[in-house]
Amino acid sequence: MDLSGRAIAITGATSGIGEATAVLAAAAGASVALAGRRADRLESLAARINDDGGRAVALPTDVAVEDEARAFVQHAYEQLGRLDVLVNNAGVMLLGAVTGADTAEWRQMIEVNCLGLLYCTHAALPVMGEQGGGHIVNVSSVAGRRASLGTGVYNMTKFGVTAFSESLRLEALHAGIRVTVIEPGYVETELQGHNAGKDFVVDAIAQAQEQIGKVLEAEDIARAILYCVSQPEHVNVSEVMVVPRGQQR
Numbered sequence: 001m002d003l004s005g006r007a008i009a010i011t012g013a014t015s016g017i018g019e020a021t022a023v024l025a026a027a028a029g030a031s032v033a034l035a036g037r038r039a040d041r042l043e044s045l046a047a048r049i050n051d052d053g054g055r056a057v058a059l060p061t062d063v064a065v066e067d068e069a070r071a072f073v074q075h076a077y078e079q080l081g082r083l084d085v086l087v088n089n090a091g092v093m094l095l096g097a098v099t100g101a102d103t104a105e106w107r108q109m110i111e112v113n114c115l116g117l118l119y120c121t122h123a124a125l126p127v128m129g130e131q132g133g134g135h136i137v138n139v140s141s142v143a144g145r146r147a148s149l150g151t152g153v154y155n156m157t158k159f160g161v162t163a164f165s166e167s168l169r170l171e172a173l174h175a176g177i178r179v180t181v182i183e184p185g186y187v188e189t190e191l192q193g194h195n196a197g198k199d200f201v202v203d204a205i206a207q208a209q210e211q212i213g214k215v216l217e218a219e220d221i222a223r224a225i226l227y228c229v230s231q232p233e234h235v236n237v238s239e240v241m242v243v244p245r246g247q248q249r
């Protein structure tokens with residue numbers, strides 16, 4: 001796969017799927033702009049990519065803050081010289097029953113998973129439009145296609161991402177901008193750790209993993225993303241669900 005000359009901005013690049021996507025995209029020749037809140041992680045990832053002969057810029061960003069999200073897209077464009085792909089990957093998964101939930105967790109999921117994605121998209125559309133085209137990749141989830149017990153608010157954010165992505169595809173196609181929604185199943189990342197301390201949720205996650213057997217690695221999703229962004233101009237891979245072979249739900 002050759003992504004030479006392409007500029008790719010990735011949110012949530014400090015770990016998991018975002019980090020793997022940055023590494024694989026850079027290895028394929030793309031220059032990458034990296035967003036996330038943990039500046040030290042971003043700096044060391046950028047250094048690793050640059051040391052390996054790639055080109056990466058670290059742009060510490062909280063995508064839930066509109067000005068920071070907009071600045072990320074603008075600085076990515078300015079520092080890379082173009083903006084071919086925006087991967088809206090940043091996300092949090094805070095699970096549990098609705099009854100008695102800490103509503104701050106709901107706000108965080110809505111602000112990161114939905115609003116952060118919207119802010120970055122809003123900032124990228126005019127840049128890509130002026131450039132004559134681009135590609136927006138939104139990372140949703142199987143949880144954006146089917147709901148389960150104890151995952152309702154996360155489901156709500158990811159159903160939102162899936163629905164928004166199809167509507168955006170229809171709007172953006174006139175500007176030469178492609179839109180893809182990626183729906184991973186269970187991937188071994190730091191995401192599950194967001195629920196540390198909630199015994200019921202931790203047990204449910206462990207049980208799901210045991211039923212599945214071998215779960216996905218972040219690189220499995222990174223490869224799916226790169227497949228989508230490396231298609232010929234006339235091809236828009238609009239939706240991709242990738243699950244571990246053993247995953248039933």
Ligand code: NDP
Pocket residue numbers: 011012013014015016017018035036037038061062063064089090091092093112116139140141142143183184185186187188189190191192218
């Ligand atoms: P990780 O927890 O490893 O990565 C999440 C990333 O999001 C981190 O880089 C984190 O960076 C970033 N992030 C969180 N909050 C913010 C914020 N406010 N501003 C900027 N960045 C933020 O998990 P994954 O790699 O698994 O998650 C990536 C995406 O994949 C998410 O959208 C998730 O919902 C989705 N997904 C994951 C699945 C899985 O099984 N792992 C399954 C289906 C979908 P930092 O903390 O440094 O800000």
